[in-house]
Amino acid sequence: MLELKSATLRYGDLTALDSIDLSITPGEQICLIGPSGCGKTSLLGLMNHRLTATSGQVLFDDRDLADLSPGALRPIRSTIAWIPQTLGLVENLRVHQNVACGRAAQKGFWGLLRSLGWMSRKEKEKIFHLLKEVGIEEKIFTRVDQLSGGQQQRVAIARALYQQPSIILADEPVSSVDPKRARDLIALLTTLAHREKQTLVASLHDVGLAKKYFKRIIGLRAGRVVMDGRPEELDLDSLYQSA
Numbered sequence: 001m002l003e004l005k006s007a008t009l010r011y012g013d014l015t016a017l018d019s020i021d022l023s024i025t026p027g028e029q030i031c032l033i034g035p036s037g038c039g040k041t042s043l044l045g046l047m048n049h050r051l052t053a054t055s056g057q058v059l060f061d062d063r064d065l066a067d068l069s070p071g072a073l074r075p076i077r078s079t080i081a082w083i084p085q086t087l088g089l090v091e092n093l094r095v096h097q098n099v100a101c102g103r104a105a106q107k108g109f110w111g112l113l114r115s116l117g118w119m120s121r122k123e124k125e126k127i128f129h130l131l132k133e134v135g136i137e138e139k140i141f142t143r144v145d146q147l148s149g150g151q152q153q154r155v156a157i158a159r160a161l162y163q164q165p166s167i168i169l170a171d172e173p174v175s176s177v178d179p180k181r182a183r184d185l186i187a188l189l190t191t192l193a194h195r196e197k198q199t200l201v202a203s204l205h206d207v208g209l210a211k212k213y214f215k216r217i218i219g220l221r222a223g224r225v226v227m228d229g230r231p232e233e234l235d236l237d238s239l240y241q242s243a
Helices: 040-047 070-077 095-117 121-134 149-162 179-195 207-213 236-241
Strands: 002-011 014-024 029-033 055-060 080-083 167-171 199-203 216-221 224-229
Touching (some): 002 040, 014 040, 014 224, 040 199, 095 121, 179 199, 179 207, 207 236, 216 236
Parallel strands (some): 080 167
């Protein structure tokens, strides 16, 4: 379980997140929505400890992430896959090499280098299978900078799945593609996460996508959680109208 208790994040006089209380149970699929600057990216950052709460707690299986040593934190972070807005792909590497980077935390620096330079047949077969799942297996040896935006999004999803995480955090994972591709990618991501029994927390701007593909929606405004529930219970449009 991932839990936030009165989690607050400040940058000097600016409060990015204000007293956030949330509990996320294994296997849930949650969408964060809200106007630009409302705190969605910061909230995801607290969840994988890229950011540290100024006050309050972020708990993973009842362990406060802020109290853990780097050594104790490493295996926890290896179970949390991160898909940033920028995707974080290495453009001059090939697709299979980028997907292999999903296990960087488990392999360590030298282990990852060995995989990038000489990948075993078993690793290639696993990566090919994942790329087939996301529909771009024919691009396995293509350089990432030669792919379209939608294809790069699929590489990022495959990389996250290759990590074999318990939690996937996705920050605006379809921001750079057209509406149809956005629908296809969110459908794919939610379907695969559900099949693998993985927790998924994704931030989106598109209220329609949030309603269609997520059973729980958390609405943020000015660093606060202002709504949390099933889409049919919430007045999601008002979240943007009153921003």
